[in-house]
Amino acid sequence: MKVFKGLAVAGLAIAISSSMALVSCNGSSSTSTTDSTSATTNSDDNTILGAGSSFDNPLFSKMFSEYNKTNGLKVNYQSIGSGGGILQLTNKTVDFGASDAPLNGKQDSALSAPVVHIPVTAGAVVIGYNLPEMKDTLMLTPSVLADIFLGKITKWNDAKIAAINKGVKLPATGIIIAHRSDGSGTTNIFTTYLSKVSEEWSTKVGKGSSINWPVGLGGKGNEGVAGSIKQTPGTIGYIELAYAMQNNMAFAKVQNKSGKFITPSIASVTAAADIQIPADGKVSLTNTDAADGYPISGFSWVLIYKEQKYNNRSMDRASKMVKLIWWATHEGQQYSSALNYAPLSPAAVSVGEAILKSATYDGKPILQ
Amino acid sequence: MKTSLDNSVVTRRNSVLRVINSIKTSDIVRTSKRIKHSYRQIRTEKIFRRTLIFMGVAMVLLVLGIMLTLIVESVPSIKSLGIGYLWGKVWDPVRDIYGAYPFLLGTLLTSFLALAISVPFSFAVAIVLGEYYPKGWLSNLLKNTVELIAAVPSVIYGFWGLAVLVPIVRSFETKVGVQPVGIGIFSASLILSVMIIPYAASLGRAMIQMVPSQLKEAASALGATRWEVIRSVILPYTKSGLFAGILLSLGRALGETMAVTMVIGNTSLIPKNIFSPGNTMASVIANEFTEADHPVYLSALIELGLVLFLVTVVINMIGKRIIKRYTTV
Numbered sequence: 001m002k003v004f005k006g007l008a009v010a011g012l013a014i015a016i017s018s019s020m021a022l023v024s025c026n027g028s029s030s031t032s033t034t035d036s037t038s039a040t041t042n043s044d045d046n047t048i049l050g051a052g053s054s055f056d057n058p059l060f061s062k063m064f065s066e067y068n069k070t071n072g073l074k075v076n077y078q079s080i081g082s083g084g085g086i087l088q089l090t091n092k093t094v095d096f097g098a099s100d101a102p103l104n105g106k107q108d109s110a111l112s113a114p115v116v117h118i119p120v121t122a123g124a125v126v127i128g129y130n131l132p133e134m135k136d137t138l139m140l141t142p143s144v145l146a147d148i149f150l151g152k153i154t155k156w157n158d159a160k161i162a163a164i165n166k167g168v169k170l171p172a173t174g175i176i177i178a179h180r181s182d183g184s185g186t187t188n189i190f191t192t193y194l195s196k197v198s199e200e201w202s203t204k205v206g207k208g209s210s211i212n213w214p215v216g217l218g219g220k221g222n223e224g225v226a227g228s229i230k231q232t233p234g235t236i237g238y239i240e241l242a243y244a245m246q247n248n249m250a251f252a253k254v255q256n257k258s259g260k261f262i263t264p265s266i267a268s269v270t271a272a273a274d275i276q277i278p279a280d281g282k283v284s285l286t287n288t289d290a291a292d293g294y295p296i297s298g299f300s301w302v303l304i305y306k307e308q309k310y311n312n313r314s315m316d317r318a319s320k321m322v323k324l325i326w327w328a329t330h331e332g333q334q335y336s337s338a339l340n341y342a343p344l345s346p347a348a349v350s351v352g353e354a355i356l357k358s359a360t361y362d363g364k365p366i367l368q
Numbered sequence: 369m370k371t372s373l374d375n376s377v378v379t380r381r382n383s384v385l386r387v388i389n390s391i392k393t394s395d396i397v398r399t400s401k402r403i404k405h406s407y408r409q410i411r412t413e414k415i416f417r418r419t420l421i422f423m424g425v426a427m428v429l430l431v432l433g434i435m436l437t438l439i440v441e442s443v444p445s446i447k448s449l450g451i452g453y454l455w456g457k458v459w460d461p462v463r464d465i466y467g468a469y470p471f472l473l474g475t476l477l478t479s480f481l482a483l484a485i486s487v488p489f490s491f492a493v494a495i496v497l498g499e500y501y502p503k504g505w506l507s508n509l510l511k512n513t514v515e516l517i518a519a520v521p522s523v524i525y526g527f528w529g530l531a532v533l534v535p536i537v538r539s540f541e542t543k544v545g546v547q548p549v550g551i552g553i554f555s556a557s558l559i560l561s562v563m564i565i566p567y568a569a570s571l572g573r574a575m576i577q578m579v580p581s582q583l584k585e586a587a588s589a590l591g592a593t594r595w596e597v598i599r600s601v602i603l604p605y606t607k608s609g610l611f612a613g614i615l616l617s618l619g620r621a622l623g624e625t626m627a628v629t630m631v632i633g634n635t636s637l638i639p640k641n642i643f644s645p646g647n648t649m650a651s652v653i654a655n656e657f658t659e660a661d662h663p664v665y666l667s668a669l670i671e672l673g674l675v676l677f678l679v680t681v682v683i684n685m686i687g688k689r690i691i692k693r694y695t696t697v
Contacts, residue, residue, distance in 0.1 A: 080658060081658035081659050082659065082661075083658060083659040083660060083661040084658050084659075086661065104661065104662070106661070106662040106663065107661060107662070174547065176547075176549060181629065181634030181647075181651075181655045182654075182655040182656065182658070182659070183461075183655070183656045183657075183658060183659025183660065183661075184659060205462070206460075206462035206463065207462065208461055208462045208661075209659040209661060210461045210655075210656050210659060210660075211460070211461060211462050212458065212459060212460035212461070212462065212463075212636055213635060213636070215637075216635065217549060217551050217633040217634070217635060217645050218633060218634025218635055218645070218647070218655070219634070220629055220630060220634070220655060224630065227530055228551065231530075231534065231535065231550070232538070232548075232549065232550065
């Protein structure tokens with residue numbers, strides 16, 4: 001009994017202290033990151049660590065394996081989602097993060113040092129639908145799209161939809177809406193677009209990687225939404241362009257800012273990005289002025305610290321990583337189209353170049 | 369230098385020990401080999417007991433640690449949202465408004481509905497295996513099949529639900545006259561009910577097999593039919609065990625994530641009826657945790673985990689009470 005008591009007291013003390021340590025460690029990592037330990041200093045300098053966007057993952061896998069063949073540099077990319085990647089970068093456990101959305105104010109304030117955004121690829125969100133009797137491609141205007149997802153248009157043969165799709169026989173069935181249930185960059189691009197084109201959406205719902213949907217069913221991942229669309233006639237939902245193309249789904253033409261109805265494709269996404277891009281690279285490609293651009297497009301960014309000397313990182317490691325990103329935004333772009341990613345527009349590449357050149361090690365630029 | 373000094377200290381200590389040991393052990397060795405054997409046995413016994421106690425205590429500490437972590441991590445959300453979090457009806461990450469009510473309702477609704485559907489099946493299986501066919505190939509087949517249900521990964525149930533069950537539910541919904549979506553609380557409950565059958569069934573079977581044969585024989589001798597034996601001897605005798613099985617099933621249903629999230633529809637709106645889409649606490653956490661990009665949001669999700677934890681604890685405690693009452697009477 002005595003033994004038991006002694007053990008219990010000792011064990012309790014250990015457990016409480018360890019759980020407190022765990023808790024305090026977590027707490028500090030989310031508030032201040034000055035004392036966080038770094039995995040980068042421990043791992044060997046020939047392996048670069050990255051984490052973030054799952055949207056980028058297929059492209060990155062291809063790019064990094066090609067880069068490994070020519071340069072022998074290993075890249076360990078964990079596709080844990082944009083938010084997770086940003087958190088890992090904040091904690092300095094990875095060399096670079098990747099995100100489908102630029103850092104928001106709260107994420108920015110959690111950082112201990114400035115982070116730069118380098119556009120690395122572009123993607124688009126398409127509006128998939130299931131109308132078995134319809135032979136023509138559905139056409140949608142921004143306001144109608146917003147009204148559908150707000151739950152204001154509930155029937156396929158609504159006068160507003162019929163007015164755009166003249167001469168097309170629309171069924172009298174109800175519209176079923178499918179959206180993503182998991183937090184995702186795809187949702188972020190789509191809701192950013194809706195917030196831009198609809199005042200009501202912007203005030204009532206807003207934008208984000210997970211939002212409070214006024215109507216509809218949530219499916220997990222692109223496959224979940226695509227599954228709902230395929231199975232149920234009358235369903236409409238948004239999916240990533242690459243996923244929709246690989247699965248031969250029907251998707252709508254959407255009217256852009258110039259009034260043209262644009263079919264989403266790799267070319268029209270690249271066209272959407274052919275605009276004046278601000279020097280920090282943080283720009284939304286939704287509803288751009290590009291005449292032939294598909295309006296629901298978005299960049300994906302690689303995120304790195306502007307000052308690369310932190311946590312005893314070596315100059316060698318920093319320059320290897322910067323060169324890798326340089327390669328990814330130049331030579332690496334040739335692998336985009338085959339995987340249904342939109343190659344960067346020349347404007348985006350030159351902005352990325354300028355940002356990469358601004359990255360420093362101990363105050364000196366890494367790239368000459 | 370230093371090492372040699374260390375060595376000398378060690379050897380001196382050892383020699384002292386050896387002297388003491390040698391006195392004791394030499395006595396024992398001289399008296400009997402068997403006593404030495406039992407001396408070692410006592411020592412192993414002690415080590416064994418300590419290991420067991422340590423492992424048992426470690427489990428308790430683990431649970432306490434998890435709970436502590438959940439509480440500490442949900443402090444930011446508790447501070448900013450207060451107790452209203454529990455009955456708040458809106459879950460809006462964009463505006464930082466979080467209410468757990470729709471998910472609490474969804475969790476309880478799916479779990480209890482699933483339980484209601486599964487209990488007749490699991491009891492039937494338990495009675496068939498425990499009373500009618502305790503041995504034989506048919507019983508083995510049935511037993512193994514039911515146990516296999518528990519071994520199938522839940523994501524497979526999710527896929528099966530989405531591909532097979534949802535279209536069936538959809539055509540059923542068309543006949544009933546609600547919006548034919550297929551996905552929703554009803555589908556989630558159906559999937560869950562299949563998944564939880566084995567828990568109540570295997571425990572129930574073991575309990576029914578443990579009913580003393582004298583009791584059953586006595587009842588039969590008094591002229592009771594098979595049905596009467598089951599109703600007035602077996603079921604009353606195994607009440608607490610059967611209920612424990614139900615409790616086990618319920619625990620599984622409350623926490624199930626993957627299969628539910630694939631067929632429930634994942635909406636933060638409060639379900640209007642059992643056919644409408646909804647969401648459960650576990651499924652919300654799984655869906656939104658990776659992209660929870662601001663502190664209160666993350667904390668609100670962890671608090672959801674805490675609520676789920678507490679709901680499980682409370683239901684378990686109520687269950688234990690009921691079991692206790694049944695067994696004492």
